[in-house]
Every structure is written in structure tokens, then in C-alpha cells.
Amino acid sequence: MAASMWKKIRSSVSRDNLYRLVFDPQLAIFSMCALLIAEIAVNILVINKIKYTEIDWKAYMQEVEGVVNGTYDYIKLRGDTGPLVYPAGFVYIYLALYYITGYGHNIRLGQYLFAGLYVLSLVVLFDIYRRTNKVPPYVFLFMCCASYRIHSIYVLRLFNDPVAMFFMYLAVNFFLRDKWGIGCLMYSLGVSIKMNLLLFSPAVLMLLMVRFGTLKTIWYLTICAAPQVVLAVPFLLENPVGYILMSFNFGRQFFYMWTVNWRLIPEELFHSKYFQSALLISHVTVLILFFLFKWRRLYPGVNFSLWMKESNTTLSPNQILLPLFTANLIGMSFSRSLHYQFYVWYFHTLHYLLWSTAQPSIVNILVLGVIELCWNTYPSTILSSSLLHMCHAVMLYGLWFSPDYTPMGKKKTTAKVN
Template identity: 30%
Template sequence: MDEVSGYDKGERDYINLKGDTGPLVYPAGFVYLFSWLRSITHGAILPAQYIFAALYLATQFIVMALYITSCTMPPWSLVLLCLSRRLHSIFVLRLFNDLVIKEARVGDALRGVIAGIILQGLLGLPFLKTYPKSYLLRAFEFSRVFTFKWSVNWQFLPEDVFTSQRFALLLLFLHLRLLWSFAQYHWFKEEGGILPAFTQFFKRGSGDEKRRNTTAAAAAASLEYKDTVMMNIFPPREWTSALFIVLHGIILWSVWASPAPAPKVARTVIFARNLKDKAAIA
């Protein structure tokens, strides 16, 4: 809400919109959402936390209901949901805007991209009409260089190496290479490789989504403090960054060595059998 205060005061040049943690680097939808939140809470943090707490409880209720309905999760897994540092950070501590995630298929993704472009154009119209260059450069800042002190996973590197373009390109290459390798030899091996895999990329279930997230984290320039307990140390330490890289390398290898997720048909059959067994016991 601090970053949108300038917008509420009439500022329309995106370059001048900033807060205590840095410049505003999100598209216009973020501005409108938190401007509305700022208006109904009169700029106070506590009422906003109450709103996010209600969203947190609703999210927990839905996820717990899914766990129970699936008949595949043990009862103690519900306790882990309540202990999730990531959920606490998103909903209560920092009031992030990443509250909704939807799995998409190819058709949904294409329609979403088209609709997103149109919607972004409409939402950003007040800024595009006044300072279009500032809006495009700041809201979609692909050339942005991460600040070294905020990197929780590369503190053991020299700052000049971390901020260099070569290192950024190396991470990009590493990420793309990991995605290609997993798709070619693991996710879609039975489908014949990368080309058929590309057309079916969005048809996969949550198992592949977790694997894609694992490869992304391995090649990220920096990760959020909210993601894990290990990274919630400020300022970041060299040993925590090194330990994270080692542990994440182990996780990445484990994911590579693990069996591919069951096809959707098989998951449906397993789910149906679990429901049938539960009904028989009842």
C-alpha cells in the first residue's frame, strides 16, 4: 500500500511510484487492488491484516476440505498447513497479492494470454496516456538487475559477478536447459520428446508443476524471504546461501530420479477407488 500512495495523490508517472522497499514494479492491476485496499482501510495496516486473515482462513478451509476429500493425505498433514511459514507471510505479515493460482490447459492458456494483454492495456490506460514509456519500462522491467543484498541464495558470490549480465544469462540458460532436460527425458518421455511435450505442457497435473517450480528455484537470481524458514534470515548469510544451493541440488536430483507422475486417467482411477473404499468403511 505504501507503493501506491503516490498514485492516490495523483502521480501517473510510473518511474516516480515507489515505497520504502523500492520502486513499484507491478502492472496497473496491482495498483488498483492495493489502492482500493488503502482506501477502505484508510491507509492503516491492521484492518488490511484482518482482511487478509479472513482470506487466509478461507484458503485453509478449502485446502483442508480438499485434503479430506481426496482420501490420500494423512490427518497429521493438516497440522503442516497451519505451520506453513509461506502462508503466514503471504496473508498476514507482508500482504502479498499472489493469493489465487489456477492450473491452465493449452486453450485456457492461449485465451488467458490474449485476455491478459487486452486487460493490461485497459488497466494501464491512465498511465499509457500520460507517461507510456515510464509505465512499460517499470511495470515490465525485463532488464532489471537484482540488488545483491536481497539475494538469499547467492551471497557467497562476489557482488560484481552477481550483478553482471553474463551471470544473468547463465542463470537463464540453466533454467531453460533444466526445463528442456526434464521435458525431454522425464516428463514426456513416453510422448516422444520435446515437440509433443510442448503441445501438452499445460495439460499436466500438479506433479509436473512442482517439478517446474523446482527447476525455476535452482536457476533463480533471488528467491523470496517468504518461501522457506532457511531463507527468512536477514541479512542473508554466505553459509545459508551455500547450504540452500547444496540442499536444492539434492532436491533437484531427487526429483529427476523419482518416477514420473501418474497420467491423469490413472490419478482419476486411484481417486475413485479411495472414495469407494472410504464409503465401504463408512
């Protein structure tokens, strides 16, 4: 009798622990460790079993080879896919890869380096997520092994987008640790590789103002600006106008054939300046609306003005992540064009954003699945583009009514994980 009762108790405890390992965000560390090990195996398998596809690697190598040969005029730096259009940080990163991979010829070594970058990125992301206590452990399976497109971007294409995002997530991690100086430095280094990180900048500016007030924010903005100048010195000395025009060209046109999000409109409208202006206005408008009616609720007692005072308290993870990741999603939603490698710009933030809404988990999983389907549809179709916009709209609607903006939600944001 006693033995039977003990067996039932032990079985119950076992089931309870198993349930918590799957659904309890506070125990997510166990699934994270298991997934990191799995990802090492998955990346090795992908590299050895799936054929590498040449898209931009050769062009990257040609562009930095121009610098090796003594060309510092950005207008003259080109590859097979066109002129060099990334800031100076890109040149230094891919110059290092140029030498490490035997002048770009040892592509397999480059793939393993990007596999290492992928795993390191997950380590940083998992550290970010464990601090939120918001996302159930089972969700990380969708973040890791379930996305073919993300693995492709990293180890089958060797794009610069994952490199820039690695620095972005490093910056976010330092922000969470209240180390804003080094966080701003990491953010600036990321922008120097690819300027898509500027989509986070409205939220970064707001967070600096909330945490440090106006005067100290000027200092942190200086930290953000300084690397851009220092890294660009050789190119600025040669042709400053050419460098600025090429590396920070906000008016650059995209090819309709590669668009993921705007296949539902005619190509003529896609290239229209009026359409692009409308997108920019919509982008700015939604940012302002979120700031005025949502983000400010995260910081009770803060008096928002041009001249703000420094806060004596550190910001909670949700007070930092929710505006940052939402600002980036808004930018993606109103982007003039999204190419397939741009998926990595927001993929790893989708899970946090979806579980910041009040939507049922099944709806969140469905949204993740449809988004993955849209980004894996090549070439994009009217249906895939339309579904992608619908998913973005569902997410923004859910975030607008996020519990974090309610009084009860605010209480949750004060919890910190050390």
C-alpha cells in the first residue's frame, strides 16, 4: 500500500516537473542548453549536406579586395552585384574574413565561422530571453531548429545581416545589464555593418532619455556617433561625399524581383516615390502613436519633455525590450522592400513580441508558422506578401493592447532576473 502510494507521488512529481520544463518560463534555461547542443549538430549537418548557394559572398570579397589593393574611394569599390553600399564596419569585418578564408576561397571555413556566429547569437539571445520570464520553453524550439530560412541566411549564404544583428543583440544585452555606454558602442558597431539597425534608433533614443535625462543622453549619442567617424576615417579622407552617399544611401532603389512584402502591388507602384513617401509617413505616424499612447505608460512618474532628468532606478527587461523590438517591427512592417536575408532582422524578436500580447498561444504559433511560410515562398506571390502584411498587422494590433501597458502589466515589468 505504502509502496503503491509512493510510486503515485513520484509519478505525479515527475509529470509536474516535465510540464514545467515545457511551459514554465522560469525553467527555460534547460531547454536553452539542450537547443544549443542541438543547433551545433544541425548547423554541421546543414553545412555538410546542403549545397552552398553563391549570392553575395563573392561580391563582398571583391569589394574588400579593392581596399586591399589601395582603393579608398567608396564610389570605386564594387563587386559583381554592384557598388559597395555598406558602412565602413562592414569593410573591416569582411576584410578579416577575406584573409581568414584564404582571400575568400575557403568558403567551407566561412560557413563554419558563420555557424559559430549563429550559436553565439543564440547564447546572447537566450540570455536576453531568460531575463524576461515571459516566453515558455517550448517556444524556443520554433526559434531554433524549426526555421530553414534562418539557417540558410547564416551558413548557406554568409550574408552580413546576421553579423549586424549579433552586435545589436549584444547591445540589448548590455542595456539589460544597465551598461549603456558599452551597449551604445555595440549598437554603433552594428550600424557600421548595416544600417537596418537604425530601425531600433527611435526606441534607443527614448530609453536613453528615460534612463539618463537629456544632458547625459547627449553623451551617449556621442558614443553612438564616434565609431561611425573613426571607422570611416580612411574613406572620409579620400572622398567624404562619396562615402556618405554610398554607405548611408537612404534613397537606394530595390529590385522588385526580390521583394518579399510588396508582390501584391504592380512594379510601377513599387518604384513610385509617392508610394515610398506614404510608407515613410505611415512608419513615422505609427511610431509616434505607440510612443504617445503606449510606450510612455511603461515608465510611470517620468515626465517626458525636451529637457528630462536622470532616473535613479534601472529599467526592467520589459521596459527595454518592448519598445526596442516593437520599433523594429514597425519599421519592418512599413519597409519599402524586404529581401529574403532581411528575415533575420526581426526573426529572433518575434517570439518575445507575440508572447507580450494577450493572444492565445495557438494564435501566436499560427502567426509564427505563417510568417515562416511567407519567408520561404520563392519567388514571393500576391498571397504570400498579403499574408505577411496580415501577420504584421495582427502583431501590431496585439501589441497595442499588450497587458504590459495596463496597471497589472506594469507590475510585471518591475521584476528583474539577475
